[in-house]
Amino acid sequence: MIENRQSTRRRVLRTGATLGAAAVGLSVPGTAAANPGNGDGKEFRRVYANDVLWRTNVVKVLDDRPDPEDKIYFLHDGKQPIVANESASDEQLSPFVSESAPGDRDWNGGQWTHFSAAVTDVEAFTDDAPLTSASEILDKDYIEVTLGRPGFGPPNYFVCPLNGRA
Secondary structure: OOOOOOOOHHHHHHHHHHHHHHHHHHHOOOOOOOOOOOOOOOOOOEEEEOOEEEEEOOOEEOOOOOOOOEEEEEEEOOOOEHHHOOOOOOOOOOOEEEOOOOOOOOOOOOEEEEEEEEEOOHHHHHHHOOOOOHHHHHHOOOEEEEEEOOOOOOOOEEEOOEEEEO
16 A cells, blocks of 8 residues: 655644744744743743743734733843843843733733833842842832833833743
């Protein structure tokens, strides 16, 4: 009996998607593939919300500030995500911290407004790490919070659902 080796459309699509994902993960140095908490501006892997680490990814960039919105804080040292700073604590598994999460009354499904959270004292940050809630970010005198991205990281406004616990 001769076996039919014709590829189905589904198999071709699945193989192509797998190869494409592998190529992206291997070809982009310093992205989330190397450090799960490090964002590349279009995609990131994990977000803290209410002391819980969640899985996520950016699905749509928005042109305008969403209303209603979810606030997300991006911890960085002015040049890179805080998780990429060699002097910062490895306890911080993600540079992203949300004000809310699924199940909260104020959760809007991940319609994010980006806030830059510049760590001005990495040693103090390391002593306190991990920072896993918005209230912790806002309470620290060594973190300067401003509206918008610091020139790197995710876009200013985007849709990014939390897809379950990391």
